[in-house]
Amino acid sequence: MGLIKYISGIFKGVWSLLQGMAVTSSYFVRPWTIVTQQYPENRKGNKRGRSKKKLEMFERFRGELVMPHSENNEHKCSACGICEMNCPNGTIEVISKMEVNEEGKKKRALDKYVYHLGMCTFCGLCVKACPSGAICFSQNFEHAVFNRAKLNKILNNEGSKLLKGVE
Amino acid sequence: MITEENINVGIKEEEFILNMGPQHPSTHGVLRLVCSIKGEIVKNIEPHCGYIHRGIEKMTEKLTYPQIVHLTDRLDYLSALINNEAYCLCVEKALEIEVSDRIKYIRTIMSELTRIASHQLWWCSFGMDLGGLTCFFYGLRDREKILDIFEETCGSRLIISYNTPGGLMADIHPNFQKKVKEFIKYFRKTLPEYDQLLTGNVIMQERCKGVGYISKEDAISYGVTGPSGRGSCFSCDVRKKEPYSAYKFVNFNEVLRCEGDTFARYMVRMDEMRESMNIIEQLIDNIPEGPYAEKMKGVIKLPEGEYYQRVEAARGEFGVYIVSKGEKNPYRVKFRSPNFSNLSALNTMAKNQKIADLIAIGGSLDYVIPDIDR
Ligand code: SF4
Numbered sequence: 235m236g237l238i239k240y241i242s243g244i245f246k247g248v249w250s251l252l253q254g255m256a257v258t259s260s261y262f263v264r265p266w267t268i269v270t271q272q273y274p275e276n277r278k279g280n281k282r283g284r285s286k287k288k289l290e291m292f293e294r295f296r297g298e299l300v301m302p303h304s305e306n307n308e309h310k311c312s313a314c315g316i317c318e319m320n321c322p323n324g325t326i327e328v329i330s331k332m333e334v335n336e337e338g339k340k341k342r343a344l345d346k347y348v349y350h351l352g353m354c355t356f357c358g359l360c361v362k363a364c365p366s367g368a369i370c371f372s373q374n375f376e377h378a379v380f381n382r383a384k385l386n387k388i389l390n391n392e393g394s395k396l397l398k399g400v401e
Numbered sequence: 402m403i404t405e406e407n408i409n410v411g412i413k414e415e416e417f418i419l420n421m422g423p424q425h426p427s428t429h430g431v432l433r434l435v436c437s438i439k440g441e442i443v444k445n446i447e448p449h450c451g452y453i454h455r456g457i458e459k460m461t462e463k464l465t466y467p468q469i470v471h472l473t474d475r476l477d478y479l480s481a482l483i484n485n486e487a488y489c490l491c492v493e494k495a496l497e498i499e500v501s502d503r504i505k506y507i508r509t510i511m512s513e514l515t516r517i518a519s520h521q522l523w524w525c526s527f528g529m530d531l532g533g534l535t536c537f538f539y540g541l542r543d544r545e546k547i548l549d550i551f552e553e554t555c556g557s558r559l560i561i562s563y564n565t566p567g568g569l570m571a572d573i574h575p576n577f578q579k580k581v582k583e584f585i586k587y588f589r590k591t592l593p594e595y596d597q598l599l600t601g602n603v604i605m606q607e608r609c610k611g612v613g614y615i616s617k618e619d620a621i622s623y624g625v626t627g628p629s630g631r632g633s634c635f636s637c638d639v640r641k642k643e644p645y646s647a648y649k650f651v652n653f654n655e656v657l658r659c660e661g662d663t664f665a666r667y668m669v670r671m672d673e674m675r676e677s678m679n680i681i682e683q684l685i686d687n688i689p690e691g692p693y694a695e696k697m698k699g700v701i702k703l704p705e706g707e708y709y710q711r712v713e714a715a716r717g718e719f720g721v722y723i724v725s726k727g728e729k730n731p732y733r734v735k736f737r738s739p740n741f742s743n744l745s746a747l748n749t750m751a752k753n754q755k756i757a758d759l760i761a762i763g764g765s766l767d768y769v770i771p772d773i774d775r
Pocket residue numbers: 299320321322323324325326353354355356357358359360361
């Protein structure tokens with residue numbers, strides 16, 4: 235009895251291995267199931283090879299904080315500092331200055347919006363908290379730089395102004 | 402003077418100390434297991450934790466309540482959304498807020514997707530620990546589909562921070578329901594392949610059956626929860642015992658196995674993926690209308706007191722305990738992490754087993770080190 239059990243055990247074992255191989259070899263003959271993407275070739279969506287699909291991130295993807303500017307170099311940030319307060323790890327520094335507007339009143343305006351990309355945990359609280367929708371996330375995910383100082387970014391453009399009508 | 406007697410102080414005769422980790426592929430992170438072995442037999446295991454201790458519980462004391470959510474992701478990063486949910490439920494419990502049904506449904510679907518993704522990754526790494534490298538590719542291939550769903554709706558793949566106290570960060574993406582249904586259809590076809598590839602495999606069965614036994618009594622006294630506990634007949638599913646979110650609206654079975662060995666823990670996880678798909682299928686078409694976030698005060702302050710909420714994370718019972726003094730920061734936050742308790746049972750499971758079986762046992766416990774150390 236023992237011998238029969240032993241031999242049938244061997245055959246069952248080999249059969250189970252063949253079962254597994256049936257799965258793997260079925261993928262050999264089904265090239266359309268390949269999911270590998272050829273990064274970085276697919277960044278521009280070139281036509282060669284299997285990387286025809288252009289690499290695109292989803293629109294909600296939280297890649298990097300940016301401050302959109304209009305064509306007249308105007309942003310919507312009123313330098314209220316709410317985003318700075320909501321950030322859990324001090325990634326944002328809002329540096330404001332006092333400006334005199336046309337009516338001769340003194341008003342706080344944005345001087346520099348400093349964003350330390352290296353400290354950001356991409357939690358999204360700043361964007362959610364901003365009352366005027368001045369900041370948003372871009373889809374850029376390639377953050378590698380040669381120098382750590384390059385991760386400290388200033389988000390508002392040189393000489394940019396507050397968009398009219400934003401308080 | 403070194404003599405026969407004092408050369409081995411503290412070490413039993415003929416026992417050899419072997420360090421497994423902190424940099425060992427099968428410990429899935431920086432965990433150090435100090436094993437006393439006699440020949441090839443493991444006599445004692447002492448886990449040394451703390452290599453990735455970040456002081457998260459202390460950090461929470463300086464943060465406001467909405468800010469803490471992003472730290473809960475960083476405990477058990479494979480069940481990030483479930484941890485988020487646990488924390489948010491605890492805050493909502495303290496504030497006595499009842500969130501809308503829509504939020505509950507979405508949270509439950511997201512939790513179950515997280516559970517499937519986590520079990521898929523466990524399956525890959527378990528197969529790889531036992532030497533089946535193919536599993537690793539197949540599991541990751543399918544997990545990618547779930548991560549894409551997360552990315553489209555939540556904006557992030559691993560460290561998600563999608564829940565906030567009082568709701569969600571954003572409403573679901575218009576494609577969400579379609580994609581989830583596609584995924585379920587696809588994964589129902591692919592899961593039998595997993596079984597064919599690994600579950601029936603003779604090498605895997607020989608290495609798992611009867612290895613790493615833990616009795617129900619031991620599992621309860623060590624607090625082994627989740628799939629590892631349910632592999633020992635310990636019925637501990639929080640989703641059944643204390644339904645939270647939308648679990649009271651769905652029908653599902655608690656997967657239980659009574660063998661208590663590595664193979665039982667394996668099978669519990671495989672069956673749990675099927676149960677999770679059942680849960681998602683019941684919910685996905687009936688997401689009710691409603692707000693995706695309740696109106697909250699600008700500054701959240703919990704009333705003075707102590708609050709506890711537990712949920713079923715992918716690896717076991719995850720608990721959040723908040724002590725509030727009425728400030729905008731908590732006074733103390735304690736996370737009850739499932740992996741820490743599960744790890745404590747490792748010694749009982751692996752005693753008098755072969756050192757190679759320790760890999761299989763560790764794989765079946767599915768530990769995530771940042772959750773152990775916090
Ligand atoms: S995403 Fe989070 S960590 Fe990053 S800047 Fe915004 S609030 Fe700070």
